[in-house]
Amino acid sequence: MNTYELKKYRGQLFSDLSEDNSVTENDFIDYSLDILLDSKLIDNKSNNDSYISSFNESLGNKTYFKINSYIRSETGERLQIFIVDEDGLFFSDDESLQSTQEYYNSRFKLCENFINLAFKKKLNNISDQGQINALLNYMGSSDGMHEIDAIDIFLVSPTITYQKLGSGENLKDFDFKDSKVTLNFSRLKEGHKNEYEQFSKEIEIYKHLINLNYLYNNYLMAGNRSSLVIDFKELDFPGIRLTEAVNEEKFESFITVFPATLLTKLYQKYSFRLLEKNVRSFLQFKGPNKGMRETLQKEPEKFIAYNNGLTVTATGKTFDENGFLDTLTDFQIVNGGQTTASIYFSKKDGIDISKVFVTAKINIAKNSTEDELDDLISNISKYSNSQTKVSIVDLRSRNSQLGRIKNLSESVMTPTSKKWFFEKSRGEFNTLLRMSSNKNSIEKQYPRDKRLSKEQLGKYYSAWGNSPYLIKKGGEAVFRIFIEDIDSKEITRNFFEDLIGRVIFFKVLEDIHGTRDKAISQIRSAIIPYTISVIHHYTDNSKGDDFNFFKIWKDEGLTESAHDYFYDLMKLILRVIKDNATSDDLSENSKKEDLWKSVIGSKEIQDYMISSNSQTLLKEYSIKKSDKKKLLSARNNAKPVSFESLKNASVLFDKGETFFKRIQMEFYDSLSKADNYKIDAIIASIKSIRFADAVPLNDKTVQDFEKIKDRLIAIDPEKFDNILSEFSETDYSKGVEWVIKKYNEVMNGDGDFYTYFKGIADIAASKDVKFTSNFKEISDLLSKNNPPSLKNIYYLNFYLNSL
Helix, strand or coil, X not given: CCHHHHHHHHHXXXXXXXXXXXXXXXXXXXXXXXXXXXXXXXXXXXXXXXXXXXEXXXXXXXXXXXXXXXXXXXXXXXXXXXXXXXXXXXXXXXXXXXXXXXXXXXXHHHHHHHHHHHHCCCCCCCCCCCHHHHHXXXXXCHHHHHHCCEEEEEEECCXXXXXXXXXXXXXXXXXXXXXXXXXXXXXXXXXXXXXXXXXXXXXXXXXXXXXHHHHHHHHHCCCCCCCCEEECCCCCXXXXXXXXXXXXXXXXXXXXXEEXXXXXXXXXXXXXXXXXXXXXXXXXXXXXXXXXXXXXXXXXXXHHHHCCCEEEEECEEEECCCCCEEEEECCEEEECHHXXXXXXXXXXXXXXXXXXXXXXXXXXXXXXXXXXXXXXXXXXXXXXXXXXXXXXXXXXXXXXXXXXHHHHHHHCCCCCCCCCEEECCCCHHHHHHHHCCCHHHHHHHCCHHHEEEHHHHHHHHHCCCXXXXXXXHXXXXXXXXXXXXXXXXXXXXXXXXXXXXXXXHHHHHHHHHCCHHHCCCCCHHHHHHHHHXXXXXXXXXXXXXXXXXXXXXXXXXXXXXXXXXXXXXXXXXXHHHHHHCXXXXXXXXXXXXXXXXXXXXXXXXXXXXXXXXXXXXXXXXXXXXXXXXXXXXXXXXXXXXXXXXXXXHHHHHHHHHXXXXXXHHHCHHHCCHHHHHHHHHHHHHXXXXXXXXXXXXXXXXXXXXXXXXXXXXXXXXXXXXXXXHCCCCCCHHHHHHHHXXXXXXXXXXXXXXXXXXXXXXXXXXXXXXXXXXXXXXXXXXXXXXXXXXXXXXXXXXXXXXXX
């Protein structure tokens, strides 16, 4: 990674976020939130826009401060504040750098000033801007001061951090010193009406710089998270000794004992990152298990005997000179998240945990790939003796159902011959973009509003239900609902069209709601799922009707009259939420089931939904179950053809054999014998494609080259891009897209593949095009639910070049 790559990435990013490169602060935060959620630095995307920037003279001098937005963690003890380095948005590419730590510290200071002033109630009268008032009231209250234990400041900066060294440039990473804020406050004593207790506490403030170095590194890692390294000496717990139980080639296991005070410190500092791969990380930790709490209160010294302890995974370890544990790399609590959180919240409630110890089994996966580590964790979770029975579902990108959806996204076209790009693994679209010499064509084919991550897909799909308060929270809990729901479903073309109908419905409502100064509200992330759930509730299933997502799929949107209807409905829902909310923080309150029950049970919503406008809308977008069954059975819903492997291979074939020979020559010193063997296999396949004994290009070879390519880009991205720019693409990808389009025309019509392609073969023959028998071979393969081969595409191009 170097400054050339980062500046190029910055340009790509800005053009992707805005057509005219006028990226706003909110645009940049929204983009960053997806990456932070994927990195588990935040546990939900329920971001509250709360821009405030000013100075305060009440302390006798000018105190500048700023924040852009905030998130409160699901468990309440963590406040996360976001501040954008606005200067960085206006730098030119050559100026997009900051080389001094002082600059970033000055930006962090703006947020620290806000935190101090907010806790002292110095800002409560300066703004009437919705969500910021809710945050100020919360931070200035005794409940807020009691609940918040840690604050994360995320400085989101579109800058590159490096320093010049002679004629070169050296990228830099900065460590920012944690700080604290001390609070003294009184709180009503539990069980008393008028008696107050005095409290004094320190709140930890952790600083995170999210700059282009960080964002681009995440992009290069294609969503693979950076490892969490626990330094036990840094945490003031230097005396932990491990007892070895097993030591194999790729796996070793140790037994140890953790003091409960260590667990509370780990949870406070790292929170949900500790539980990143924990199958029970989605469970609520407030209100700890009754049995554990009683033991902590009455028999703390026996907790170690009564509790099953923790199961931890890591990928590396170090010891100090005395043989005590120094660090654990990629530390994850796989089993025992409930125990950890229960201890933390019990201590928070005043229970003494100084005598509490917890056994821990630490499993080290040595020299393991990300997939191997995932498999280890999945099996540990599956076979561990858990305290809470939880169904095991595969939440990874390798989930077979997600794979089937990916295949359908590659093959199914909309009625206007467009496709949706489902990014099953983060970085897939950027990989496609990088390997293409016609990036504009790729971006035009898949505009940003037609690209979907697996998390987005889960949210859009699951919003159709009666739990909008869960959808508002977002994160893993919603994705888990999605995976569990589709786990037993047959993933067919009909399923995919219904799924995309739900996606379009959600996204159109977002457009109707609007953003920023044109928005209906500041809580769009609540209004949209609440609106969808109201419609779900009033779709009259008792009369045998379903909401018609196939109509939305076919129309690729909603009618103008539906736009007007939903605009009015969302304004009404906002009013009802305000009337029924139990706090002024509407964003947080909308995560509560009680608020949803109040909204759906309100007279205002009931009256609106029996109005003539609502009945007209529901009639227009409902379909009788019996009619839906006939429609689905009449449609061609054969097993979908998977074009994914063919498409991936065609991208490599487009480059031609000379490209790969050039890669071998230019990166000679960076390629191993195994690398060259894999590239030779690609060259052999390209060279032999026209012959009867053509060498097939399998999925593993394609995947192997992806890894080689990523490594070469990291070594010298400018050289790799220069090689790419010298080679224009051939027609393999064009041929694959042509086949997919014709496949969809048959699937959406009444004909069959043989008749359809025979007609094309007759046209080709009239033009004296060679290899017309190739069309029959393609039709035979498609009729058997198989894709054509690259050899078929090679011969097809003789016809396409004649058009």
